[in-house]
Amino acid sequence: MTFFHYMHKNTVLHRMDGRLKLPGMLLLCLSASLASEWRHYLVPLALVTAALIIARLPIAALLKEMKFFAVIILIVLVTNAFTIAGDPIPYFPIQSVSIQGVMAGLRFAGRLILVIMVCTIVTGTTSLLTFKNVIEWYLRPIPFIPEVRVATMINLTFVLLPVIFDSYTEMMNAQKSRCVELRRNPIKRVNFIVFPLLSRTLRRADEIVYAMESRCYSEVRTRAMFKTNKADWFILTTCAAVLVFVIL
Amino acid sequence: MPVLEAVNLTHVFPDGTTAIRDISLQVHDGEFVIIAGANGSGKTVLIRHLNGLLVPTKGKVLIDGEPITKNIAKARRKIGLIFQDSDSQIVGQTVAEDVAFGPENLNLPVSEIDRIVREALETVDLSDLSAQSPHTLSGGQKRKLAVAGVLAMKPKIIMFDEPFTGLDYPGVVQVLRQLVQLHKTGHTILLVTHELEKVLAHADRLVILHKGELVEDGKPEDVIYRAENYGVRMPVKNGEEVGRITWFK
Numbered sequence: 001m002t003f004f005h006y007m008h009k010n011t012v013l014h015r016m017d018g019r020l021k022l023p024g025m026l027l028l029c030l031s032a033s034l035a036s037e038w039r040h041y042l043v044p045l046a047l048v049t050a051a052l053i054i055a056r057l058p059i060a061a062l063l064k065e066m067k068f069f070a071v072i073i074l075i076v077l078v079t080n081a082f083t084i085a086g087d088p089i090p091y092f093p094i095q096s097v098s099i100q101g102v103m104a105g106l107r108f109a110g111r112l113i114l115v116i117m118v119c120t121i122v123t124g125t126t127s128l129l130t131f132k133n134v135i136e137w138y139l140r141p142i143p144f145i146p147e148v149r150v151a152t153m154i155n156l157t158f159v160l161l162p163v164i165f166d167s168y169t170e171m172m173n174a175q176k177s178r179c180v181e182l183r184r185n186p187i188k189r190v191n192f193i194v195f196p197l198l199s200r201t202l203r204r205a206d207e208i209v210y211a212m213e214s215r216c217y218s219e220v221r222t223r224a225m226f227k228t229n230k231a232d233w234f235i236l237t238t239c240a241a242v243l244v245f246v247i248l
Numbered sequence: 249m250p251v252l253e254a255v256n257l258t259h260v261f262p263d264g265t266t267a268i269r270d271i272s273l274q275v276h277d278g279e280f281v282i283i284a285g286a287n288g289s290g291k292t293v294l295i296r297h298l299n300g301l302l303v304p305t306k307g308k309v310l311i312d313g314e315p316i317t318k319n320i321a322k323a324r325r326k327i328g329l330i331f332q333d334s335d336s337q338i339v340g341q342t343v344a345e346d347v348a349f350g351p352e353n354l355n356l357p358v359s360e361i362d363r364i365v366r367e368a369l370e371t372v373d374l375s376d377l378s379a380q381s382p383h384t385l386s387g388g389q390k391r392k393l394a395v396a397g398v399l400a401m402k403p404k405i406i407m408f409d410e411p412f413t414g415l416d417y418p419g420v421v422q423v424l425r426q427l428v429q430l431h432k433t434g435h436t437i438l439l440v441t442h443e444l445e446k447v448l449a450h451a452d453r454l455v456i457l458h459k460g461e462l463v464e465d466g467k468p469e470d471v472i473y474r475a476e477n478y479g480v481r482m483p484v485k486n487g488e489e490v491g492r493i494t495w496f497k
Binding site for chain 2: 008127128129155156158159162163166204207208210211212213214215216217218220221222224225
């Protein structure tokens with residue numbers, strides 16, 4: 001799946017300082033959420049399209065994969081169309097669907113699509129390491145929060161997730177090969193997978209702790225270096241300008 | 249003076265099981281030592297003591313004559329440990345990030361870390377994969393990455409825990425080549441395995457553990473013919489030269 005996956009490239013968005021990219025993302029998401037008129041959607045949409053092209057993300061694949069979100073978008077659209085009262089659509093057989101409802105639904109769907117695209121651009125151009133470093137940087141001034149530990153925990157979660165999924169698939173296949181499907185009781189079937197998986201994950205976590213210890217794990221460690229250039233500030237200012245345009 | 253020494257090491261687990269009993273072992277600079285034994289003989293527990301990961305119930309570990317507990321971080325820099333399951337050793341989301349984990353813990357400057365990572369990846373021939381996710385690597389490449397992660401700490405002694413487990417023939421040869429190269433470049437090697445046929449030809453010394461006790465310690469050609477008494481397959485026939493069983497062509 002292309003959505004929310006980092007794609008290693010060398011573009012201005014990939015090189016952008018993560019400390020500015022994160023607020024930039026929030027500003028654009030906020031712009032999308034506050035957009036009410038069609039022109040409000042067009043400006044962020046133009047910016048997002050430009051960003052997709054600049055970041056050299058696979059637009060065709062992303063559009064194709066939008067189908068995964070189609071159900072959610074459809075639910076939003078239909079719910080709004082049916083629940084918001086207003087003038088009925090002429091010649092439309094279902095009378096409870098209003099023009100205002102459909103328009104509100106389209107606006108909500110537009111917001112949702114914009115937020116998904118913004119998040120895709122940010123995750124597609126930012127490695128998890130950069131995310132970790134940015135989170136660590138933002139947490140640093142907050143007292144009583146061990147920012148290195150929090151960042152390490154986030155990092156390890158991302159490291160462990162594919163391993164846990166692999167273990168799960170392996171265990172499921174092993175159980176299928178011993179006809180687990182013939183067991184009718186779903187609780188027993190869950191038991192067969194949950195406890196061995198938990199035990200295996202905990203054992204693996206133990207091993208990871210040993211491996212980190214053997215490589216001198218310490219919370220007093222080299223801090224990430226961030227570099228900000230004019231282009232980064234320009235991008236952030238553009239995002240802020242879009243928000244101002246939407247609010248005004 | 250030995251670079252690494254275990255003195256009367258005993259480890260008893262909380263449930264009362266004795267993992268190793270009264271083990272004394274001296275390792276000298278530049279040696280290539282194989283620690284063999286059947287499953288459950290205490291090999292992994294022993295090397296985890298030598299890296300300071302486990303605290304013995306009795307006995308001590310000395311590095312250059314000093315107790316390992318005196319400066320555990322210094323000891324771990326000097327003795328690298330490559331775990332049996334490479335996946336457990338990987339903590340980075342890219343190959344380069346994983347190699348940088350150790351030097352970052354040592355709080356080295358970023359420019360130095362970059363150089364160390366580059367050198368370590370070049371040594372194990374993984375430079376081209378530096379931006380790749382470790383989980384997409386093959387078994388042999390993962391083992392190489394684990395070696396690079398340890399090399400980045402610049403250790404003098406490198407310990408391998410069952411490095412051939414789960415590897416196919418090319419994977420075994422890759423790892424073996426790496427091992428022999430590291431030994432040639434002056435590293436002291438300690439290798440835990442029960443697959444002697446893959447590595448015995450390159451070792452200086454063979455130590456066998458049996459039920460937690462050290463039962464044999466000597467030159468491979470002297471010890472190997474008694475290996476099967478302790479549940480370790482003898483890879484040569486009586487009288488056959490040990491040096492001939494190398495996996496290199």
